[in-house]
Amino acid sequence: MKLHPILAALRKHKAGTVLISLQIALTLAIVCNAIFIIGQRIERVNRPTGLDESNLFLVTQQWVGAPSADTADGVEKLDAMQREDLAALRNLPGVTSVAPINSLPLLNSSWTGSMSHDPGAKLGGNDNTRTAYYFTDDQALDTLGLKLVAGRAFTAGDVQHQGFRDQPPRPIAIITKALADKLFPNGGAVGKVIYSDGSNAPTTIIGVVERMQTPASGSWGNDFAWYSTLIPTRLDANFARYAVRTRPGQLDTAMRAVTPLLYKVNPLRVLDDDSVRPFSEIRAKAYRADVGMAILMGVICLILVAVTAAGIVGLTSFWVGQRHRQIGVRRALGARKIDILHYFQIENLLIAGIGVLLGIALAIALNLWLMTRYEMTRLPVSYVLVGVLAMLVIGQAAVFVPARRASNVPPVSATRAA
């Protein structure tokens, strides 16, 4: 099949050719970038927190008329109330372990600070590494299902307590592997000393856990998403959070039992509908917007591709109708059906080829523009290549029906008026 007659015919339909190429180019540019955004969102949503997320729930509660956490006496009273709650929860049937904790990954309520190699480091200095603190106790690793990769876990003797606003020294901590690698690139973090939040009191790293995400799910937390620090301290305030792990299959039963149980321990408190939540709900809430955006973009991409395919079908159908007689002449002169079919397929390949070349340029330009305005990374070449291939295949699929109709034009139509 020679290209010459196809090019000659296309030259007669310049405007149509340009328009359909342009449409393919725009579709490619938009769909490539949209799929890239969808891919990024899905990657974010699917990253593991490092927790064993099943059979885990969180209790958030607040005491009414609680003593002040600003006095030593008040702190002791609050701590006693908290220990009372913990004991009651730990005795609940189906519950395997319970840990007090100020937040959980993806909860979007974080206590952040900084870690430094030197004592008394200024906040915001160069040596500082940002981290998110989890204040908890010796049952934290079991309750959250964290994997210890070096050193040891907290023991009951390690656990301290403090008022919410106090800043006592933090003698020991467990950090994540990501944070350990950042602070001590040569390894061997266990046993080393660091200084937290510009303090002069040393903190010894006693253990390293494989992975634990910080509470921030938004993009502002991306820089330190894996830099978590566990401190064996119960925080005493007029509110408390407890992470609870249950035996498999007993999550619902245990969750239902929590509210009446805590009211029985101490009725002077507020527990509402949101107070007892499974971790799956915390995850779903944190990523709701990302999932919604991915679905919306996916739907628009699908419709966009459908419109473009329909446009190709429509335009080619017109051309087939317009060239009815010419096709008949070619057939009468000996062209086979398959030759006619190939003619339209190659014509479409040419048009789509011009379209995707233009589309690659547009896709990259659009990506660069998006990078200047939004948090976006460079579009990987693989996305563009897959997009190009997909557009060519869609073009061929769309052209097939009208091309088949063209190939069925009988040679006798050459003798009839158009």
Add this chain to the structure above:
Amino acid sequence: MLAYYLDLALRSLKRNKALTALMVLAIALGIGASMTTLTVLHVLSGDPLPGRSGTLYYPQIDPRDNSGQLPGVEPPEQVTLTDGLNLLHAGRADRQALMTGGSVPIQPDSSAVDPFYVESRYTTADFFPMFGTRFRYGRGWNAADDEAKAREVVINGELNERLFGGADSVGRNLRIADASFRIVGVLDDWEPNPHFYDLNTGSYGRAEQVFVPLQTALDLKMEHNGSNDCWGRGAGGVGRIYPSESCVWLQFWVQLDSSSKAADYQQFLVNYSQEQKALGRFAKAPNVRLRNVMQWLAHERVVPDDVRLQTGLAFGFLLVCLVNTVGLMLAKFMRRAGDLGVRRALGASKRSLFGQLLVESGVIGVVGGVGGLLLAGLGLWVVRQRPSSYAALAHLDGTMLLTTFALALGSTLLAGMLPAWRACQVPPALQLKSN
């Protein structure tokens, strides 16, 4: 003439039903998607107080220490209690109010109703006249009540409905957080969106139900919600534990009726910062900002990036749909070159042919526009079902309705322009001969 063209257009559209449907559907989908996202963007980036927002300013000063701060950084987004009260008492603006948010338990007298928590705002008196809140009954309190820590409260219409069945409740008592308050005013429906005066408690759909004088709330240690930014050894700010002095946690708003007053006020903020530095309270050189409402909302990037991205995507989609329509119309008009040649030969001018073809694309535009409007309605309904904070606000208003139609008709006429022009260029004789 128009009737004749319409008749021709309808005949022509009927001849190719599948193609007509495809063009109408493409336009409708493009318009529907663009208008849905544009309406959301329009609602979210709207002016919360039209007519007033230009004279309302949000002063920012920088009381932080020098540790780790680079020059040129923005001052904190709120003020400390000391600075807030200093600026309030200086009274250099036409009106000024210091405020923060929280939540309080309402304890109705009748034992039939359980206590419940509502969002509250602790503010000084100018809040009401400055923001132009409409009152259904009564009025706000005055500056003297502020200082006297008066047990007075303004409630909104929703709470008044819930507690008093919508009756005039001014003068009645209400138990809030274990203290008795006298209701002095009931607001009409007043819910500025975005919630510009305190973006920390959520940007949209977050109107408070209870307004308490700031000094009264501080005195009673009512529960505080919102953002606390601390430096140095500052800490606290959960529930009834108020943040310490090196924390910013209150919002201070001023009304300045002219731009010269705004310039004067900015100078006043610089002088105040210098004065505080001399006193040893501030560590840095004066670092002040004075933005009006819309500037403040733009600076805070209130409109979510995702919403902008969606709007961009939808307009890209509309563009593809239009290119699609142009291509299809071109093919269609060129196919009709024969008919057009006959009309030209019978004496129709190029202009009247052009008009006829534009009417045909206009018909597609109108039908596509109606379809787009229906789809936009459906799209907004879907948006309202979503759990985002702004979901309930997504409604088409009159402006957006007109914009939809203008967009649909304008874009299809534009799309019809090139094909119609091309089709008119056909020399009549050639067409007659070839047939």
